[in-house]
Amino acid sequence: MSVNPNIADSHDVIEVRGARENNLADVSLDIPKRRLTVFTGVSGSGKSSLVFGTIAAESQRLINETYTAFIQSFMPSLGRPDVDALRNLSAAIVVDQERMGVNSRSTVGTATDAQTMLRIIFSRLGTPHVGTSTAFSFNSAEGMCPACEGLGRVTDVDVAGLVDTELSLNEGAITVPGFAVGSWYWKVLAESGFFDPDVKLKDFTAAEWDDFLYKPATKIKQSGINTSYEGLVVKVQRVYLSKDRESMQSHVRAFADRAVTFTTCRTCGGARLNQAALSSLIDGRNIADCSSMQISDLAEFVRQIDDPSVAPLVATLRGTLESLVEIGLGYLSLDRESGTLSGGEAQRVKMVRHLGSSLTDVTYVFDEPTVGLHPHDIRRMNDLLLRLRDKGNTVLVVEHKPETIEIADHVVDLGPGAGTAGGQICYTGDVAGLRASSTLTGRHLDHRARLRETARRPTGQLSITGATANNLKNVSVDLPLGVLTVVTGVAGSGKSSLIHGSLPRRDGVVVVDQSAIRGSRRSNPATYTGLLDPVRTAFAKANGVKPALFSANSEGACPNCKGIGLVYTDLAMMAGVASVCEQCEGKRFTPEVLTYKLRGKDISEVLAMSVSEARDFFTSGPARAVLDRLADVGLGYLGLGQPLTTLSGGERQRLKLAIHMAEKAAIYVLDEPTTGLHLADVDQLLALLDRLVDDGNTVIVIEHHQAVMAHADWIVDLGPGAGHDGGQIVFTGPPADLVAHGDTLTAQHLRDYVRT
Known part of the structure; x- marks a missing residue:
């Protein structure tokens, strides 16, 4: 739509001409390369359509086209975006909030390569010496625990969940999916000759019961065909339980939940590794000890390793660990499974992988990197975005938080509204120009919610007693009923553990989160x-x-x-x-x-x-x-x-909230409802929360946004830090008291917010 005349050299800009993806209204603009550009605008204004659906999508499509047809056959098919021209693109790396997969063999350590570096260090310095780095890998036959095959846990099958002993095989005694009467799996069992299919299972002899359930793979002949017989438990273990739970079909997952329990492997104690790997020590610790340490502690441990033979490797590992700490993930451990990370945590883990890259002149694309971050952690995130830029990269960020908009070299504001009312460029230029503009974003950049003059009076209390989930240190707290309570604290301080670990199963509690909607x-x-x-x-x-x-x-x-x-x-x-x-x-x-x-x-x-x-x-x-x-x-x-x-996580949460508003709920629990909301929309959310409370409900919000904190009747602040440095209540009371007398990280940032 408009092209900034101040960007002179065409080779130093990404030229977008005539973009019409989704609701984009024939948009044309220039985006400076090797700068940090933040894209703003209300939800649905076209930010993602421009950044992800047009620029990043075309870059990735063009890269894929450089591969042979054979290689491309294993890649997703990417259509060309609806745009007249895109010039001067560089290779785009999308660092989004998609979960990092649910493979239980993927951990924070494997995702960041920190585990690989740690394995090499142990293979060089560990005593006794037990082999190469693969000897310390739970994903290799050489290093994994033979009992659990490197998973750290084993499955126990509850036979009562597999069969109805009151029935015979011909009567449908087997309740496992895929074993219905007449199916192939059923025929192999029923016609094996090891037992009578007309006899009720409860009347089987001990030998027949053992053959039926536990007989190992045995060659038999049925109807003149050679086949293999396995006991039911053996078959179920092989066919279903060797799979990752999330890769199962829904009906199989329901069966697994009913019939299977996961217990810590007794052989390795959950360490995933065999005894040889666990016997090798550095300064009294084995590699499993290191992997289970909080990353901030592991970084300190690695700093003490002083051996010239591994000095470059130790320096690289230390840099990775310190970056994880710097980005606010020091409370994680390397053995934390990737699938258990939140979207924001997953995005920050991916970001650390790129910080150590030697590549330059790359376009990095971020989707709301501040999601899940306390104001204290947003400063760290901003520093990392600037570091990526200063390495000579183009950094494109879709973001709503003013703290990140403030550090931009260039801002592209889309709108003026959402959907068909959006898709236009409302402003391009620097932050000072945005602030002086009449756009919705410009008008709200310095907007501040005020502290309540009078807090609502509680109608009772909801008690949490002796909470110890994850890092919580025997926490007890009374949450007031009939008011708006905000639970806050730095990422990893224990907020979700306290609320989601204590409230969801109670009567009258409706949890409205950002999890995927089944469908x-x-x-x-x-x-x-x-x-x-x-x-x-x-x-x-x-x-x-x-x-x-x-x-x-x-x-x-x-x-x-x-x-x-x-x-x-x-x-x-x-x-x-x-x-x-x-x-x-x-x-x-x-x-x-x-x-x-x-x-x-x-x-x-x-x-x-x-x-x-x-x-x-x-x-x-x-x-x-x-x-x-x-x-x-x-x-x-x-x-x-x-x-x-x-839909994004924030959109999913608000959709669920819209449904629950039709119910008669007593207590609403919301998890970061400002995710994906423009500054102008936060006021609308606050009005909605007020309406819920004024209708007689209790609203408990896990949130980092200072506007929501300032608007609350009551604040519960956890900390003082993250991981083992958190897990305690550091303040409870009205926001005004926190601002006036608090000395926590939340107090400092809320004080700056309301006094700006």
């Missing part, structure tokens, strides 16, 4: 909130037909794409691709259904509306009630038919 690619806000039901009813009533016609999961679905709007094509050796359905043109419904109108709109056009547009269309009734709640939580820009898989 297929068919799920969208309309189906998830129940909005589709009154919409279908309205269409059916207006046209005198069945409501089922207006469901893309039922009778009205396009037969070609089955109501998805896309056709997924398996290209065998090449990666599969999704293309818009040619029959319905992505509208998801049959031509007949699209002839039925409601006030001039067909069902596809209604599902294409944003929440705000739909509120103007549905002016009353149950549909309007749902839409009002979605607007109340700041999701007015969300498309009714937008797949749930495309």
Whole structure:
């Protein structure tokens, strides 16, 4: 749309011309290279469409095209973004908040290469010497514990979860998925000849019971075919329980949860390694001891290693560990499984990997790197962003927090609104110019929420007694009822352990978090909130037909794409691709259904509306009630038919909150509800929290945003630090008292915030 004339040399800028991805309105701009550029704007304004969907996507697509067709067959198929031209791109590395996978063999140590460096150091200096670095790897046959195969835990099968002993095999005694009467697995057991399939399991002899459950793989002949027989427990262990839990199908996962318990491996004590690896020591510690230490303590331990033969390696490892501490992750340990990290923690772990890279002139792309960070930790994050820039890289950051906007060399503000009301460049330039501009971001950059003049009076208390989860040090605290309480403290101080470890199972408590919403690619806000039901009813009533016609999961679905709007094509050796359905043109419904109108709109056009547009269309009734709640939580820009898989963590949380607002809840627990919210939207969130409390509810919020802290009736501050340096209550009381008399990190930053 507008090109900054102050950026002179075209080779020093990324040129974007005519970007139209999603809601971008033919955007053109220049982004300075080797500078830190922050992209701002309300949720849904087009920031991610520009940065991730256009710039980063095209860079990665072009890199993939340099590989051979064979290599490309193992890569995801990336379509070209809807843009006229992109010039002077450099290789883009996206450092996002996606979880780092759920493979239990992946840990913080393996993800950062710190574990590899530690293994080499032990292979050189450990006494007694036991072998090369692979001898210290729980992912290699040479180093893993033979009992648990390097997982640190073993599975115990509860036989009662596998069978009903009151039945015979022919009567369906086996309750394991895939072992139904007549199935192949069932036939191998039932027709093995080791027992009578008509005899109830409870009447098996001891030998038959042992053969049925535990007989190792044995060659047998059935119906003239050679096959292999395994006892049921042996088969279940091999077929199902050797898989990672998260890779299981939902019904198999439910079975595993019912029939299997995970216990610490007795052979290695959970250390994952064999006895030879655990016998090798440096200064009295083995490698498992080091991996389980808090990273800040491990960094101190590594500093004491003084041997010229490994000096360069020790220096590199020390740098990695100190970077983890610097970025606010010193409370983690190297043996922490990657899948247990939050989105913000995962993003910061990925960031540390790139800090040690020798690459320069790379484009690093970050998605709200301050998520989950206390103001104290945001300063550290800012320093790391600047370090990446100062190595000669281009750093692009999508962000809402003013602390990070302040350090930008260049700002691109999108808007002015969200969805169809956004997608335009409202401002490009430096921070001073943004502050002086009349844009929504510029007006709110120095906005401060004020401390409450009068705090609400509690109606009672909710007691937590003797909490010891994770790093909590026998914490007891009374949470006031009938008010807004904010639980805060630096990342890793114990906030989530205290609240999520103590409250979710109590009566009347509704936990609204950012976890993924279960559902297929068919799920969208309309189906998830129940909005589709009154919409279908309205269409059916207006046209005198069945409501089922207006469901893309039922009778009205396009037969070609089955109501998805896309056709997924398996290209065998090449990666599969999704293309818009040619029959319905992505509208998801049959031509007949699209002839039925409601006030001039067909069902596809209604599902294409944003929440705000739909509120103007549905002016009353149950549909309007749902839409009002979605607007109340700041999701007015969300498309009714937008797949749930495309929502951010913050959007998922607010969607869940909109649903729970229809219930009669006593206690709401929210986890960082400001995630993804523009400065201007935070006030709307505070008004919503007030309304929940004023309606007689208790609201408990885990939050770092100072505006929410200042607005609270009561604050619970944990610390004083993270990990074993935290886990204690360092303050409870009104925010005004914390500002006036507190000496915690939270007190210092809140004091600066309200007095600025």
